[in-house]
Amino acid sequence: MPSILVSGPVRGDFASLFKAVAKAQKKGEFAAALCVGNFLGETREAPAEPAPLPVYVVTGEDAIDADLASRLAAKNVRWLGRSGCEDVAGLRVGFLGGTYDEAAYDEAAPDDRSDDPHYTCDDVEQLAIDTGAYRNEGGCDVLLTSDAPRGCDATLTEDDPRRAQIGACSKPLGEAMRSIKTSYHFVAAHDEGWSLEPYRCGVGGHRRLTRLHALPACGKKRWLRAFTVEPFSFQEDLDTEEGARAASVRAGELRAATANPYVVFDAAASHKPPPGMTKHVPMAAAAAQEEDEAAAAAVLADAAPPPPPEDNAPVVASFPTAFGGRGQKTKHETQVVSAPRPVYTAPNRPPEAAPREKKPKRQSIYANQNGGIANPKKGKRKRWGDPGG
Numbered sequence: 251m252p253s254i255l256v257s258g259p260v261r262g263d264f265a266s267l268f269k270a271v272a273k274a275q276k277k278g279e280f281a282a283a284l285c286v287g288n289f290l291g292e293t294r295e296a297p298a299e300p301a302p303l304p305v306y307v308v309t310g311e312d313a314i315d316a317d318l319a320s321r322l323a324a325k326n327v328r329w330l331g332r333s334g335c336e337d338v339a340g341l342r343v344g345f346l347g348g349t350y351d352e353a354a355y356d357e358a359a360p361d362d363r364s365d366d367p368h369y370t371c372d373d374v375e376q377l378a379i380d381t382g383a384y385r386n387e388g389g390c391d392v393l394l395t396s397d398a399p400r401g402c403d404a405t406l407t408e409d410d411p412r413r414a415q416i417g418a419c420s421k422p423l424g425e426a427m428r429s430i431k432t433s434y435h436f437v438a439a440h441d442e443g444w445s446l447e448p449y450r451c452g453v454g455g456h457r458r459l460t461r462l463h464a465l466p467a468c469g470k471k472r473w474l475r476a477f478t479v480e481p482f483s484f485q486e487d488l489d490t491e492e493g494a495r496a497a498s499v500r501a502g503e504l505r506a507a508t509a510n511p512y513v514v515f516d517a518a519a520s521h522k523p524p525p526g527m528t529k530h531v532p533m534a535a536a537a538a539q540e541e542d543e544a545a546a547a548a549v550l551a552d553a554a555p556p557p558p559p560e561d562n563a564p565v566v567a568s569f570p571t572a573f574g575g576r577g578q579k580t581k582h583e584t585q586v587v588s589a590p591r592p593v594y595t596a597p598n599r600p601p602e603a604a605p606r607e608k609k610p611k612r613q614s615i616y617a618n619q620n621g622g623i624a625n626p627k628k629g630k631r632k633r634w635g636d637p638g639g
Contacts, residue, residue: 253479258438259286265299268301285307294312294318296322305327306394312367332348333376335377374423392433394436395420398437400423415441417440435460446511
């Protein structure tokens, strides 16, 4: 598994970058160094000394033309280009250079493919195609963008301090990130660096974890970081103990990861309340509204006329109590009720009498203690043909 170094905006401080890369190279073997954000300074010149390690650059607000790109390549620094996906140190690296500008987004890309401070819709579409965003088995191992995608903070809580550090985000990049699948995503931080918890992306059996890291500018805390990236095309050998253990660990990490923030943001943004649903009212406003309604109800109650006095006169009704035979009169009973009772209801029934006590069963005088008959003649049977009969 290749190990790489990732840097935030260099801003022309090539000496600090090369010194930190050389120091890290002594501690471990790194295949390449990747840079996001503004790489050039105000002088817009190539470094004087060559880089101790292959450096791959994705620009931010600065522009690199063909002449400057050739001079950078002579110093072991390569500009990746506007957008696309290439193999770097055995990893599939997707990249999108420049920043988002709404006015320049719908314009066509330059014919000479020179860099521009802002990317266009064609560049974003090219990134999605090259990284295999529209294929289930597509994806890249590392994605480099100078802008942060809109919606990356959709799964953060309201009081999370990372919300204030994220700053402005790119709308078209956030829409593209719904389909782009990558294991690591590096962006340039505006001030301090921040990271997101791993989230799930992809569909079916090609789901993977994505880790988003925003790196600060050169010279700040943790501006250069080291990562060991496992190529996603690598498949564990389930027949071996190590392969089965690695597959089990990856499945557990997928279950513990958070949801795709860009999908969550899109679902929340496209939700519309049903017709007639009232808007959200803050708690203080809701309490004041309840007090106003209670006061209005009290005023209406005082101004309303008094209710008419209740008529407590008893209501007398006659109900049939028994029905005689043919030609006989029906008996009726008159009693006081609160309201007339319908004629078709059941008649009044007398209360049921208490059940009669059963008399004890008479016991034969010939019964013994075992319940049998004590009289021997009682059970004697006459035999036919008996001479003595």
